[in-house]
Amino acid sequence: MKIIISEFIDASAVESLASHFEVHADATLVDRPDALRSLLDDADALIVRNRTQVTPALLDDAPRLIAVGRLGVGLDNIDLAACAQRGVQVFPATGANARAVAEYVIATALMLLRRAYLSSASVAAGEWPRAALSSGRELAGSTMAVIGFGAIGQLVARLARALDMRVVGYDPQQPASAACWSETGAQCVTFEHALRTADVVSVHVPLIDATRNLLDADRLSMLKPHAAVINTSRGGVIDETALAEALRQGRLGGAALDVFADEPLKAASPLAGAPNLILTPHIAGLTVQSNERVSTLVAARVKQALLDHRRHSQQSEKIST
Helix, strand or coil: CEEEECCCCCHHHHHHHHCCCEEEECCCHHHCHHHHHHHHHHCCEEEECCCCCECHHHHHCCCCCCEEEECCCCCCCECHHHHHHCCCEEEECCCCCHHHHHHHHHHHHHHHHHCCCCCHHHHHCCCCCCCCCCCCCCCCCCEEEEECCCHHHHHHHHHHHHCCCEEEEECCCCCCCCHHHHHHCCEECCHHHHHHHCCEEEECCCCCCCCCCCECHHHHCCCCCCCEEEECCCCCCECHHHHHHHHHCCCCCEEEECCCCCCCCCCCCCCCCCCCEEECCCCCCCCHHHHHHHHHHHHHHHHHHHHHHHHHHHHHHHHHC
């Protein structure tokens, strides 16, 4: 049986799979679609991250495909309906990178509220902006609003509470009676209440029609002038033009974006040059440890799916003979 891996993966996971199957792991395949399609002709499994688009057309080029492993949790690059129609199982790395994302949120929240950690160049140049940088805020006593209260949102809430933050949350999929609110010490509130009371807003929602531009100009205007917005979920959830304008006009304290409507972010983006803005290239969930956890988990799930399929096929052959 043959496995194709089109984006980067921890080497130990490749070794684990290679002991049972033929494995072709090449992180450049995501940028060489013709080569990828050729390799998929007789592949039984495909493992991707977020850039490889698993579309109906790609699935048509992989008639033997049994499983798709997703080295991450977002599934917007995988056509789930097309996979289900073809009997292809999809295995995301649910929970494996939650700690990395949650720590990213807390780290950037500290930086954005304190407003002192982006001044190295000016201090090194001989400036001494001590007065300007002496009005930062502490996380303790501040309010963290978590929009989307799944596994990652809940872990963010736990870490925020450990730093003596008050946590409010909004998630239409989690009723006020859900155990997650009391377990994390967070208060379930309406979306508007969460925005109006927040000192930090952390977004953890998938990109679907209902969440596209979820934070638009009108909703950004509900935030306190010193508030910070952090998005580690999906680009397109925040109106980037409205966010940049709010930062430039001083109507928003800061922002950290790890995801963008178009990736890579274009050089002419309206975000370029906006003040108190942290931009990172979709790496909030990527650390040495999380990459190992994600790769190991997905490899194990894909491996089990293929072994189960092989066993079922052998049993069917015995019955037929």
